[in-house]
Amino acid sequence: MKTVLQTNFNGIDGLSIEDTAKPTLTDNGVLVKMAVMPVSPTDWKLESDAHATNEDLATLPRVIGIQGAGTVIAVGKNRDQALLNRRVLVVNPAGVYQEVVLSENPDWLYPLAANVSNADAAALSAGTSWTLKQAIDHSHADNIVITGANSVIGLTLLQMLADEHRPIYPIVTEASKTYFASQMPHLTAYTNADLPTLTGTTIVLDIVGKLDLLTDLAARLNQPEIVSIVLMQAPTLANFKFVHDEFNADHYRYFLQTLADGKLTAIINKIFPIDQTKEAQHFAKETHSRGRVLVGFTA
Known part of the structure; x- marks a missing residue:
């Protein structure tokens, strides 16, 4: 079966697509025929730096990717037999960029509603947005500023803030204003230069990780709280905090239900075929954020 492997730290172009053995079904496992997987910054960072994250993902060779959507094609005797032929979202730290994935943790497998497509499930990136929303909910600040608001995380966060009564000031680049308006027509986006007093x-919710931008905002605002998902440290900034999402199975179930209920919309840019995984990663890394980039076995 086709498998996308990282075998070195030479970056995106060091990836290889190899023919590997199909995993063997275990009593506690299910086999998932993969359909589509998201392109993740974690992957392209690890492909060039063994220390890019604190996660245990740097042992090579490794199958890239952590989550994706597909269909259950075999069920072990100790698992729910009703899973057979169900479309699912699967989380698998051992990798998902392969035609068939063995999943042995019931908390990492999520059946999909009929109205949630494989692509929408794979594209959903709500955990980090949820973490930022919790920071907002616990803050007594009068105003909310979001840098990188045109990103998938930013747009998902804004969907979660639909009932927020405080004023929201999305910060985007000039080149992203038109795209942002197409996604969030009820909100006005600002560049850093035209943010009003x-x-x-x-x-300030920081999604882009540009210290100079945050420093400028901090100088213009009244001692803002700054919460970043990118910068782990910023000694020059007061009231600064780094946050990251932690895996929570109940959150995954909730996010998928909000997709099914139409309360969240997955934001998809482009789907590449598996043979173009390198191209997909370059595209996601090197172009303006316009939605999630996916890789599919049937694209």
């Missing part, structure tokens, strides 16, 4: 207190 804000009164009261402000929380």
